[in-house]
Amino acid sequence: MMNQNAASYKKAAILSASPERLILMLYDGALDAMKEAKRGFEIEDLKLRNEAISNNLIKAQNIFGELQRSLRLDKGGEFADRMFGLYGFYSMKLNEANFKKAEEPVDTVIRLFTEIRHAWEEMLSKQKDKAEPAPALSGIGVGEGLSLKA
Secondary structure, eight states: OHHHHHHHHHHHHHHHSOHHHHHHHHHHHHHHHHHHHHHHTTOOSHHHHHHHHHHHHHHHHHHHHHHHHHBOHHHHHHHHHHHHHHHHHHHHHHHHHHHHTOSHHHHHHHHHHHHHHHHHHHHHHHHHHHTSOOGGGGGBOOOTTOOSOO
């Protein structure tokens, strides 16, 4: 019953969120998955270790792919192009970490992506204070059928 209530709450939060807030949720999901992958490096059983690392890194990569698909490259100009490249870079580093089972690339992505996440949250806070859309959002959109499940 508890899991069903949590799932219902999460679904309601997603359905009622603005596109900008959905992006923040995706950012948080990617960071959570990367942190779970980092915890996987501590597992002694090799099979369980590799599964925890791989599954969580793939989940984060799927989120970065969704973030790339959410960009409106035709309207977003330089901002959208740069974000597309950054998401691709993050995904490439996580692929490297998964292939080599190395923590360093994950640490790099967490460090860099946390800065982007905080900047996005700050922008949302300022947008809320002003109650007007921020210009940078013209390159961001969330497509139909968005799923936070990776």
